Amino acid sequence: MKCKVKLPVIILCIFFMSGCIAFTPIFSGVFGMDDPNLFIKTEPLYILPLPQGKNSFILMQGIGGKFSHSGNETWAFDWAMPKGTSVYAARKGIVVGIRNEPEDDKIPLESRKANYVRIMHDDGSIGVYAHIDTTWMTPGRRVESGEVIALSGNTGFSTRPHLHFHVERDGRSIPIAFMDVSDELGIPRAGRTYRR
Ligand SMILES: [Zn+2]
Secondary structure, eight states, X not given: OHHHHHHHXXXXXXXXXXXXXXXXXXXXXXXXXXXXXXXXXXXXXXXXXXXXXXXXXXXXXXXXXXXXXXXXXXXXXEEEOOTTOEEEOSSOEEEEEEEOOOOOTTSOGGGOOOEEEEEXXXXXXXXXXXXXXXXXOOTTOEEOTTOEEXXXXXXXXXXXXXXXXXXXXXTEEOOOEETTOOSTTOOOOTTOEEOO
């Protein structure tokens, strides 16, 4: 008789515990969940723009993230990382644009502009690395995959230090996949941690 009473309680406890574990990333700063409808299989042409080694970085917003990954920036990735972390080129190409201005604290957050590096690949698509702190890149420079191109930051409309990365064509982000993300599609997911 005792078991009949206790078992539902135990099941209920396990249910709530697993719920808590599942939602832990939200409390640690993840902005919204991925939109699974946007998971499209593409050739994995990219490496993660993250440092190699022990440090891992949580993806705080992924594709279709409700916080800011919509419209032209739907297929985008935000990795939380301390300001000053090295940012790596995810694919080789030519630098076609940079912004490298000091942050002006007097401008309201929503009006601030992010610093960035834009790299055009062989197929004409452009990789965008945004919210960086500083870069020493100059337009016209050739960059190899895995080369350090900037230091991460918190510039522009950003609530915590992170790296935003997306690839665009004709001004719109496009689906991409990473060769060093081990799951089937090679697409990083919000709430998971990544390292190269
Ligand atoms: Zn973003």
